[in-house]
Amino acid sequence: MRNSSLIAATVNRRFSIFDESNIKKGVAEPLRDNYIQLEIYPSYRHNLWRYVRVVSEIPLQTGPAGHAGRLESLQKQLLEPTSAARAAVKLEAIGKEAIPALEAGLRSDNMEVQFYASEALAYLDHPPAAEVLAELARKEPAFRWHALTALTGMNDLVATEAIIELLHVESAETRYGAFRAMVTRNPQDPAVRGEALGDHMMLHTVKSTGSPLIHISRSRKQEIVIFGDNVRLKPIVLATGNHVTLKYTGDGIFRVSRFAPDQEDLQIECSNRLDDVIRQMVTVGASYTDVASLIRVAKERGALDARVEV
Numbered sequence: 001m002r003n004s005s006l007i008a009a010t011v012n013r014r015f016s017i018f019d020e021s022n023i024k025k026g027v028a029e030p031l032r033d034n035y036i037q038l039e040i041y042p043s044y045r046h047n048l049w050r051y052v053r054v055v056s057e058i059p060l061q062t063g064p065a066g067h068a069g070r071l072e073s074l075q076k077q078l079l080e081p082t083s084a085a086r087a088a089v090k091l092e093a094i095g096k097e098a099i100p101a102l103e104a105g106l107r108s109d110n111m112e113v114q115f116y117a118s119e120a121l122a123y124l125d126h127p128p129a130a131e132v133l134a135e136l137a138r139k140e141p142a143f144r145w146h147a148l149t150a151l152t153g154m155n156d157l158v159a160t161e162a163i164i165e166l167l168h169v170e171s172a173e174t175r176y177g178a179f180r181a182m183v184t185r186n187p188q189d190p191a192v193r194g195e196a197l198g199d200h201m202m203l204h205t206v207k208s209t210g211s212p213l214i215h216i217s218r219s220r221k222q223e224i225v226i227f228g229d230n231v232r233l234k235p236i237v238l239a240t241g242n243h244v245t246l247k248y249t250g251d252g253i254f255r256v257s258r259f260a261p262d263q264e265d266l267q268i269e270c271s272n273r274l275d276d277v278i279r280q281m282v283t284v285g286a287s288y289t290d291v292a293s294l295i296r297v298a299k300e301r302g303a304l305d306a307r308v309e310v
Contacts, residue, residue, distance in 0.1 A: 004030040007060065014058050014095050015041045043123050043153045046184065050089075050123070057093035070094075075101035081112045088116035092123055099126055106132055115143045122150035127158045134162035137177070138169055144177060152181045164191055167227070168209045172309045175227055176215050179206060194223075197282040201291070205229055205275050212306035214274070214295055222288040224278065224295070228306065231274045236303040240290040244281060248272070258284040274304070 012026025017039060019025055027039045044051035059070065071094070077087035078101065088105070091098035098120075105117025106128065115136050121129035130151060137147035148166075151159045163185070166178035182192040194204035201222035212228040235248035243260040249269070254277055258266040266284045270276040278291050286294075298304040 001030065001033045004033050004036060008036050010058055010060050011036070011038070011055055014093065015055075017041060043125060043155075046152050047149050053089055054093045054123070057090045059093070067097075071098060071101055074098070075104055078102070078105045078117060079108060079113060081110050084110075084113045084116045088120040092120035096124060099124060102126075103128070111136070111140065115140075115147070119146060119150045122154050122159075125155055127156045130154060130156065130159045130162040134166055137166060137174060138171070141173070144174060148177045148181045152184050160185065160189075167191070167206055170210055172213055172215070172307060175208065175210060175213060176225065176309070179204070179215075179225055179227075194225075197279060201282065201288045203275060203278055214304075214306050214308045216292050216295060216308070216310050218310050224291060226275055226306075231304075231306050232272045233274055233277055233298060234272075234303040234305075236298055236301060238294055238297060240281075240286055240293065242285055242287055242290055244284055244286045244290060246277065246281065246294065254280075256280040256284055260285075274306075 008026070008028040008030040011028040015027040016024050017027055027041055029037045031037050038055065040048065041051060044054075071091075074087045074091050077083040078091065084105070088102065091102050102117045102121050102124075105113050106121070108114055108117070114132055118129040118132040118136065122133055133147040133151050136143045137151075148163070151163055160182070163178050163181050166174055167182075169175055179192055182189055187193065192204060192206055194202045197203050201224065204223070204225045206225060206227050207229050208227040210227060212231045214227070214231065215225040217223040233254065236246065237248070238246040243258050245257045245259070247255050247257070249255050252272045253269055254272055256268045256270060256277065268280045268284060270280045274295075277294070281291055281294065295304065295308055299306075299308045
């Protein structure tokens with residue numbers, strides 16, 4: 001129990017949070033000789049695996065001389081690509097004192113060194129890391145998830161700006177990843193805020209200077225994301241399994257209708273903007289499957305000048 005308490009005290013010197021009464025406290029509580037309970041430090045709430053890694057690398061006992069020597073040694077390891085990954089985590093475990101050593105990694109010509117250094121700095125909430133991570137997410141698929149996750153956990157406004165810039169790139173994976181990062185940070189942010197249609201789906205229209213893109217979710221949630229605020233349908237006639245029909249009537253107008261046995265007929269006219277068509281389809285009773293089918297069929301028939309990704 002003595003060792004368990006020593007470890008918890010060491011962790012608490014590195015990580016502390018405020019409780020519901022706004023009282024500062026450590027994240028670690030030794031409950032048994034072989035069990036320490038950890039509360040989640042906010043920066044890591046989207047990457048618990050990294051949190052455990054960092055906690056496990058916190059050094060238990062180092063004097064002033066040993067501490068300085070450790071920082072110097074880890075900086076050298078960080079600048080070597082073969083040892084950069086673990087060195088960055090070890091420096092991150094030290095905390096704010098390790099920022100100068102990690103900044104040396106940002107100046108490296110090696111992309112891997114830059115990534116591991118900027119990732120660690122992001123979890124230390126150091127603003128200069130945001131721009132580097134965003135650029136790496138743009139250029140290198142292997143770093144993309146980790147970079148976006150680190151940016152999501154940052155509290156600084158510069159991280160939000162960096163993520164928003166990624167909403168305009170050509171890569172569909174990067175664009176949708178940036179959207180998910182923004183929604184995770186703040187679902188009410190005007191850049192990504194969506195609208196609930198009926199009681200079963202979300203529609204998001206995201207301003208983007210990239211080529212028009214439509215993302216359809218196939219798991220977790222019923223969600224359509226339209227990148228570009230002027231995506232329009234060309235003339236098309238479509239019938240769905242829920243007795244909903246869509247027909248172009250001319251002059252940029254579509255008629256959305258529902259004809260079902262023992263139900264009142266419904267007809268609504270709307271513009272040829274895809275988001276308007278989707279809203280009115282749901283209004284007359286279309287399902288998420290119907291909407292997804294509309295987008296797929298419209299793309300197949302050449303009625304939609306936008307990329308479609310699932």
